[in-house]
Amino acid sequence: MLSYYLRLALLSIKRNPILSTLMVAAIAVGIGASMTTITVNYAMGSDPVPHKSDELFAVQVDSWDPNNPFREPNIAPDQMTYMDAMALMKSAPAKRQTAMTKTFAVIEPEDRDVRPFETTGRATYGDFFQMFEPPFLYGNGWSRESDDNLEMVTVLSRETNEKLFGGDNSVGKFVRIGGRNYKVVGVLDHYRPVPKYYDVTNGPFRDPEDYYIPFNLVAAFELSRAGNTNCWKPNNEEGFQGFLNSECVWIQFWAELPTKSEQEDYLAFLNNYANQQKELGRFPRPLNNHIQSVMQWMELQGVVDDGAQVVMWLSIMFLLVCLLNTIGLLLTKFSTKAGEIGLRRALGASKRTLFLQHIIESAMIGVAGGCVGLFLAWGGLQGIGALFGNEVQHLVRLDVTMMFTAILLAIVSALLAGIYPTWRACNIQPAVQLKTQ
Numbered sequence: 001m002l003s004y005y006l007r008l009a010l011l012s013i014k015r016n017p018i019l020s021t022l023m024v025a026a027i028a029v030g031i032g033a034s035m036t037t038i039t040v041n042y043a044m045g046s047d048p049v050p051h052k053s054d055e056l057f058a059v060q061v062d063s064w065d066p067n068n069p070f071r072e073p074n075i076a077p078d079q080m081t082y083m084d085a086m087a088l089m090k091s092a093p094a095k096r097q098t099a100m101t102k103t104f105a106v107i108e109p110e111d112r113d114v115r116p117f118e119t120t121g122r123a124t125y126g127d128f129f130q131m132f133e134p135p136f137l138y139g140n141g142w143s144r145e146s147d148d149n150l151e152m153v154t155v156l157s158r159e160t161n162e163k164l165f166g167g168d169n170s171v172g173k174f175v176r177i178g179g180r181n182y183k184v185v186g187v188l189d190h191y192r193p194v195p196k197y198y199d200v201t202n203g204p205f206r207d208p209e210d211y212y213i214p215f216n217l218v219a220a221f222e223l224s225r226a227g228n229t230n231c232w233k234p235n236n237e238e239g240f241q242g243f244l245n246s247e248c249v250w251i252q253f254w255a256e257l258p259t260k261s262e263q264e265d266y267l268a269f270l271n272n273y274a275n276q277q278k279e280l281g282r283f284p285r286p287l288n289n290h291i292q293s294v295m296q297w298m299e300l301q302g303v304v305d306d307g308a309q310v311v312m313w314l315s316i317m318f319l320l321v322c323l324l325n326t327i328g329l330l331l332t333k334f335s336t337k338a339g340e341i342g343l344r345r346a347l348g349a350s351k352r353t354l355f356l357q358h359i360i361e362s363a364m365i366g367v368a369g370g371c372v373g374l375f376l377a378w379g380g381l382q383g384i385g386a387l388f389g390n391e392v393q394h395l396v397r398l399d400v401t402m403m404f405t406a407i408l409l410a411i412v413s414a415l416l417a418g419i420y421p422t423w424r425a426c427n428i429q430p431a432v433q434l435k436t437q
Contacts, residue, residue: 012361020365023329027369027410027417030322032376035406037312039381039398048193049132052256053294056131057263059088059097059253060292061270063277065232066284076288078201078301079228079249082219087273089125093265094255096131099215100124101251102202102227105178107211109164119160119210120226121177122199123218129155129186131256132198137161139171139186147214154182155212161187177211178223197294199252200301202227219244247282255291267291323417330362330421358422359415366414370407374398377406 013020047053061084062076070077080088085099103121122128129141138161142153154175161170161184170184195204217223222240231248257263270289277283292300378398398406 006360006364010364013364019329019332023326023365024368024372026322026325026329027366027414028372028376030319030413031370031373031406031410032380034312034315034319034409035373035377035398035402036380037315038405039377039402040312046194047295048195048197049294052133055256055258056294057255057257057266057291058294058297059255059270060288060290061274061283062285062288063247063249063283064285068232069285070230074288075300076290077230077249078252079230080251080253081247081249082244082251084273084277085251085253088253088270092255092269092273093262094257095262096127097253097255098125098127098131099251099253100128100199101215101218101225102199102209103213103218103223104226105224107160107164108176108179110176111164114163117163119177120207121211121213122209123213123215123223123225125215127256128212131254132193134191135189137187137189138169139184141212142185142214147216150216150220151214152180152182152217153185153214155186155188156184157188157208157210158190160210175211177213180221182211182213195298195303197298197303198254199227200298200303201252204298204301204303225250257291263291319413323413326365326414326417327420330418355422359418362414362418362422363411365418366411367407369414370410373410374403374406 049056058078059080060076060078061080062070063081063084064070064077069075080099089097089099101123103123105119105121106116107119108116125147126142126144129136137158139155141155142151145151146153154177156164156170156175158167161167164170164175165173170187173184174181175184176182191208193208196206196208197204218225219240227250229248229250231246233247235242235246235248237245255266257266267289270291271287274283274287274289381398
């Protein structure tokens with residue numbers, strides 16, 4: 001019976017090609033506009049590490065200016081001072097934790113035919129690789145002993161490894177970064193979390209780093225850093241050591257805390273640490289320390305821009321306008337079939353049968369509109385990518401989930417639009433129609 005209804009729906013669509021095309025176009029334009037913005041918001045706000053996002057926590061300690069919060073209304077700094085990061089790495093009760101910062105350097109290939117090139121890196125602790133689980137193509141990360149012993153080791157991104165070694169296994173080889181030789185202990189496979197949740201401060205949608213080195217090398221060799229640095233009071237000392245001893249915040253800090261009790265113990269440690277610092281004349285603000293899970297952190301940092309959400313809701317409202325137009329077109333189309341419907345009712349067709357037939361026709365229009373809408377959404381995403389450049393390239397891709405969402409949304413929209421016109425058509429009085437024919 002379903003195949004029969006499908007044939008009837010297809011014949012009806014062919015019988016009124018102009019009206020059918022207008023309905024498909026109305027749904028397609030609405031789906032295209034709404035799915036463009038929904039896809040961007042979906043990519044911006046999706047959980048980048050769903051299997052452990054409730055175990056990884058961004059750590060905040062409020063060492064800021066007593067007269068003004070770091071950010072209104074009373075938000076603690078999103079980064080940490082060097083003194084506090086080192087104290088937590090030494091004593092805080094976490095399964096794993098890491099302080100990290102962004103660096104930059106020139107890499108000098110051994111192959112003289114390959115020119116030196118500028119890169120960005122991440123200075124971090126070895127726990128980074130177990131906490132955030134980047135996939136490895138060769139080798140692995142380094143140990144805590146490597147951190148403590150200031151070992152000159154590095155993990156390369158896949159792209160950097162391809163530039164330097166043609167994609168071969170480079171573990172055990174040396175690479176010259178910023179004028180110093182580092183031993184390669186690992187090479188990452190493709191790794192691009194979206195958003196880059198472990199460092200939203202320096203751009204949640206920027207490319208991952210080209211290389212990774214032990215964090216303690218930054219202080220030992222006064223390495224060049226990249227990224228945000230915020231200070232609220234002048235440095236009392238000069239030079240790099242004075243910067244390390246200052247109240248400037250520039251370090252991202254994360255802890256892995258799998259259980260509720262570990263989370264409570266860690267926050268209690270932060271508060272005790274802050275009280276100890278108060279006795280030393282630091283931490284002039286009231287206690288305002290926090291640990292934020294991955295999703296809480298992205299919400300606090302406004303990873304999903306308010307403007308993007310407004311545009312998304314406006315596009316959904318536009319889709320509703322398109323559905324109202326579709327309802328009007330369906331009313332017009334079904335009114336032209338009043339004689340046919342009245343005759344079928346007189347011959348014994350039930351309202352249920354007629355309703356199902358015309359709802360299937362609406363669903364077919366929805367499928368067609370969804371397919372065309374997917375193409376329009378793809379075009380809209382390409383336009384956004386061309387307008388805003390490389391930073392949003394990984395936000396403007398239609399994955400399988402979004403494709404199915406678009407088709408489902410189109411079908412549901414068409415069905416909703418078809419309910420009232422179909423109900424009107426099925427309630428035509430056969431006697432009245434037969435008298436007027």
